[in-house]
Amino acid sequence: MLYREAGDFKTSYRDDSQTFPLKLDRWGYYAALAVAFLVIPFVITDYWANSVLVPFLIYAIAALGLNILTGYAGQVSLGSGGFMAVGAYASYKLATAFPEISILIHVLLAGGITAVVGVLFGLPSLRIKGFYLAVATLAAQFFLVWLFNKVPWFYNYSASGQITVPERSFLGWIITGPQTSASAKYLVCLGFAVLLAWVARNLTRGTVGRTWMAIRDMDIAAEIIGVNPLTAKMTAFAVSSFFIGVAGALLFSVYLGAAEASETFGINKSFLVLFMVIIGGLGSIFGSFAGAAFLVLLPVFLKNVLVGSLGWPTDLAAHLELMIVGALIVFFLIVEPHGLAQLWRVTKEKLRLWPFPH
Amino acid sequence: MEQLLYASEVVVNGLMTGVMYALVALGFVLIYKASGVFNYAQGVLALFAALTLIGIQQGQVPFAHLISAVTGMHLDSFGWTVPSLLAILLTALVMVGLAILIEALVLKHLVGQEPIILFMATIGLAYFLEGLGDLMWGASVKSLEVGLPQGLSETVETMTDSLFGYGFFIDRLDIWATIIAAVLVASLVAFSQYTKQGRAMRAVADDHQAALSVGISLRFIWVMVWSIAGFVALVAGIMWGTKSGVQFSLSLIALKALPVLMLGGFTSIPGAIVGGLIIGVGEKLFEFYIGPMVGGATENWFAYVLALLFLVFRPQGLFGERIIERV
Numbered sequence: 001m002l003y004r005e006a007g008d009f010k011t012s013y014r015d016d017s018q019t020f021p022l023k024l025d026r027w028g029y030y031a032a033l034a035v036a037f038l039v040i041p042f043v044i045t046d047y048w049a050n051s052v053l054v055p056f057l058i059y060a061i062a063a064l065g066l067n068i069l070t071g072y073a074g075q076v077s078l079g080s081g082g083f084m085a086v087g088a089y090a091s092y093k094l095a096t097a098f099p100e101i102s103i104l105i106h107v108l109l110a111g112g113i114t115a116v117v118g119v120l121f122g123l124p125s126l127r128i129k130g131f132y133l134a135v136a137t138l139a140a141q142f143f144l145v146w147l148f149n150k151v152p153w154f155y156n157y158s159a160s161g162q163i164t165v166p167e168r169s170f171l172g173w174i175i176t177g178p179q180t181s182a183s184a185k186y187l188v189c190l191g192f193a194v195l196l197a198w199v200a201r202n203l204t205r206g207t208v209g210r211t212w213m214a215i216r217d218m219d220i221a222a223e224i225i226g227v228n229p230l231t232a233k234m235t236a237f238a239v240s241s242f243f244i245g246v247a248g249a250l251l252f253s254v255y256l257g258a259a260e261a262s263e264t265f266g267i268n269k270s271f272l273v274l275f276m277v278i279i280g281g282l283g284s285i286f287g288s289f290a291g292a293a294f295l296v297l298l299p300v301f302l303k304n305v306l307v308g309s310l311g312w313p314t315d316l317a318a319h320l321e322l323m324i325v326g327a328l329i330v331f332f333l334i335v336e337p338h339g340l341a342q343l344w345r346v347t348k349e350k351l352r353l354w355p356f357p358h
Numbered sequence: 359m360e361q362l363l364y365a366s367e368v369v370v371n372g373l374m375t376g377v378m379y380a381l382v383a384l385g386f387v388l389i390y391k392a393s394g395v396f397n398y399a400q401g402v403l404a405l406f407a408a409l410t411l412i413g414i415q416q417g418q419v420p421f422a423h424l425i426s427a428v429t430g431m432h433l434d435s436f437g438w439t440v441p442s443l444l445a446i447l448l449t450a451l452v453m454v455g456l457a458i459l460i461e462a463l464v465l466k467h468l469v470g471q472e473p474i475i476l477f478m479a480t481i482g483l484a485y486f487l488e489g490l491g492d493l494m495w496g497a498s499v500k501s502l503e504v505g506l507p508q509g510l511s512e513t514v515e516t517m518t519d520s521l522f523g524y525g526f527f528i529d530r531l532d533i534w535a536t537i538i539a540a541v542l543v544a545s546l547v548a549f550s551q552y553t554k555q556g557r558a559m560r561a562v563a564d565d566h567q568a569a570l571s572v573g574i575s576l577r578f579i580w581v582m583v584w585s586i587a588g589f590v591a592l593v594a595g596i597m598w599g600t601k602s603g604v605q606f607s608l609s610l611i612a613l614k615a616l617p618v619l620m621l622g623g624f625t626s627i628p629g630a631i632v633g634g635l636i637i638g639v640g641e642k643l644f645e646f647y648i649g650p651m652v653g654g655a656t657e658n659w660f661a662y663v664l665a666l667l668f669l670v671f672r673p674q675g676l677f678g679e680r681i682i683e684r685v
């Protein structure tokens with residue numbers, strides 16, 4: 001009754017193929033954006049920014065990146081943590097070497113550097129497929145983290161082996177370093193997330209995205225109909241690594257402020273991002289956001305309930321959280337292998353008919 | 359000469375480590391062959407088995423922390439200790455129970471899904487078991503003692519000393535691990551070649567549908583295979599646990615087993631052994647010769663990079679079945 005397409009007439013192909021073909025969806029999207037940009041920055045508190053919204057946006061970018069590679073192009077990667085480390089260390093090196101250039105540009109450049117590294121580690125995907133590739137990407141994960149720990153040049157020979165972000169500002173607003181206000185952090189991440197989601201959406205529905213999906217569905221068949229597997233796989237690796245690199249750079253410079261390769265960007269990060277993609281839904285932009293939101297909120301929620309309300313010790317809560325996350329992943333794979341995105345689609349289909357389903 | 363002797367000691371130690379890797383890799387191969395599932399949880403199974411073994415041995419109350427957090431009672435242990443052998447038997451039973459549960463709750467519902475979905479499900483399982491193990495038995499680092507000899511083997515030292523004038527340092531535990539691994543592999547091969555269930559297992563590995571059509575119960579075979587894998591995990595858990603203590607990092611050994619598998623090929627038991635040995639020796643030698651030049655700790659990544667490079671030239675691994683793709 002509320003959600004329907006009756007009366008929503010399309011008079012051109014352009015109207016028909018837009019991202020949100022239904023008027024209600026479109027207005028809902030604009031409203032969400034307006035709230036995100038115009039309302040939340042004024043009411044945000046440090047707690048909400050640091051434990052919910054900023055990590056959500058950053059992980060959403062990373063999940064978008066991995067979703068492009070795994071969900072759209074079908075190449076499973078367990079190297080996201082390593083690539084995030086590349087983004088973080090690249091942004092650190094750039095920010096300390098060229099302090100006069102805006103850090104926002106450095107973040108994008110860091111993404112570009114990660115893309116190059118990603119393509120390098122993606123090259124074996126031309127020969128290796130499936131599990132074998134997943135394991136091969138572990139090489140990237142472990143090698144990169146080791147590299148950032150062992151070569152002092154990467155952390156500017158600091159005694160602790162950590163990298164710490166210098167204070168930088170943009171248009172008079174401090175956006176990195178300990179002085180950053182909650183709303184500045186949030187707005188920077190939101191800007192990147194919205195921009196990159198827009199890019200991802202338009203890449204995946206264009207020619208590039210179609211070649212990715214062709215490779216995912218069956219690479220030999222795709223090759224026969226004229227998709228070049230080299231360009232398709234390499235663009236997938238490049239774009240995906242770009243996103244993940246930007247996420248890593250933001251995670252380090254805006255969110256954490258300091259990082260250490262093996263702790264911040266360990267193998268668990270790779271799995272976390274992979275879970276976001278699976279729970280959210282493979283091959284869905286919305287799913288990346290949904291998965292990130294779910295896995296960022298779940299620990300916060302569990303902690304509030306178990307530690308805050310029931311008074312359990314934190315380590316017990318952490319163990320229970322592991323169990324719940326694991327069980328949920330299995331549950332989702334059994335009940336809905338296409339993730340939250342599919343649930344959302346089904347809900348929308350049902351809503352269209354509601355309250356007269358026949 | 360001196361250098362060469364050091365290097366050969368490194369090689370021998372690498373071989374021993376390789377055997378340990380191969381032990382974990384074996385569990386992977388078994389499950390992969392019989393059900394086509396790439397079981398990421400194998401390492402966590404080993405951790406879980408080792409934790410359970412210690413828990414049973416020391417008579418710990420399962421979920422003691424949880425119970426005391428919820429009810430306020432203070433429970434710690436039942437106050438008895440169980441002899442090692444009995445504890446190992448009981449743990450093996452627990453692993454069989456776990457196999458039945460995994461089959462009934464997870465695998466049964468995922469029949470016919472894509473391999474990658476099954477792989478992800480085992481990652482979920484790994485997280486679950488990791489949480490469960492910690493919740494049941496506590497997360498502290500524990501030492502495992504089942505009566506395996508440990509420490510420097512003096513026989514080897516005196517023997518090599520009289521032969522080369524330089525005594526090799528070899529842990530007795532490693533020697534035992536090698537013997538146990540050899541026995542385990544031999545009995546697994548005998549089981550799959552000469553028993554009815556073993557043949558049924560190979561039939562399932564060959565073709566699920568054909569096996570079903572001649573009356574083999576797929577579910578039974580899966581439970582059996584997961585039980586065997588659980589048992590292999592128990593053995594691996596005992597070995598690694600005795601060697602380096604039972605803690606979370608034990609489950610990361612599973613990750614080390616992955617390049618071993620890739621080298622050897624996912625479907626080959628001898629491949630798992632050879633792959634394990636190559637990785638074990640390779641990473642120790644690399645650390646010995648190249649490690650000091652690049653800052654050490656190369657063991658973290660060497661295995662993966664080696665496997666990666668190797669796969670580029672031979673995508674199915676050393677002994678794997680040739681991958682044939684059709685449209």
